[in-house]
Amino acid sequence: MKSLAIDMDETMADTVKEINRWYEREFGVALSEEELHGKEFRNAVPPGHSGMIKTFLNTPGFFRHLEIYPDAVEVVRELNQKYKVFIVSAAMEFPNSLKDKTEWLGEYFPFLNWKQYCLCGDKSVVQTDLMIDDRTRNFTHLKDAKTYLYTAHHNVAETAYERVNNWKEVAEKLL
């Protein structure tokens, strides 16, 4: 059975939508899809506002209530029958996210076991046969792995990796 690493933020969870919600609460205005297109959130806001984003991300509870992308639950349920699935999230920059992330996974993926969770700093310690992730930097160390770049605002200009745009496409390619 091949091993498959699946990322959380901007792959299964709509982290940007939640940042935008918190941003609007703080600054009174949300960013549009057009303003976010092609950018990291922190680079789409005025320079004086970007520091606040790290504060959001390290607030207990922030990662507990993220929306999940459509079809992610059902597709991961099926992937979990065919692959040795690991949920691999580079979460260590924000220690308050760690428990929130385990609880979020427990809520949406009760069929996964805690043995399948991996919260790390740098994914270069992880090797799997396949990986789905929105960050190309998480692919570069992999040996002979099949990679799928999950489309996110910040990666729309990337051309070097096979792409998945939603969980239906993940199902088409991997199931």
Added chain:
Amino acid sequence: MKSLAIDMDETMADTVKEINRWYEREFGVALSEEELHGKEFRNAVPPGHSGMIKTFLNTPGFFRHLEIYPDAVEVVRELNQKYKVFIVSAAMEFPNSLKDKTEWLGEYFPFLNWKQYCLCGDKSVVQTDLMIDDRTRNFTHLKDAKTYLYTAHHNVAETAYERVNNWKEVAEKLL
């Protein structure tokens, strides 16, 4: 630069001493070194007491105040110059341990970066060139890795792996 995974519990941190302290507080008596020799803590206590140990391990704060083994800080500091060091701990069974573990690492190893922490469920997602661990089950999936079994009560009967008995021996073998 070769990558090196270093375990936390019973490799850098004296988890058993802390369990024993909590056990004594709960049941009025601590286990002796002789009673622990060759055993997991949970198998060294009367059957009715073993369930309490998981409660200890998932109590917030338990993993925050573990004693560190002698010389671990100085040897890891030097290893960190020679290897790409990752601290890899199978912590997910106890979600309340996650933040405690990052704070413990920050206290004793301020020269390590959060990018070097990896808290997982099952270490089979991790590949490094070398690994120091007290659990042989964490070695079996490794490809061409050099492994060092850190001596612990529960593993004294293991004969299949090269062993390190303390951090001075780690230094002799790896530095």
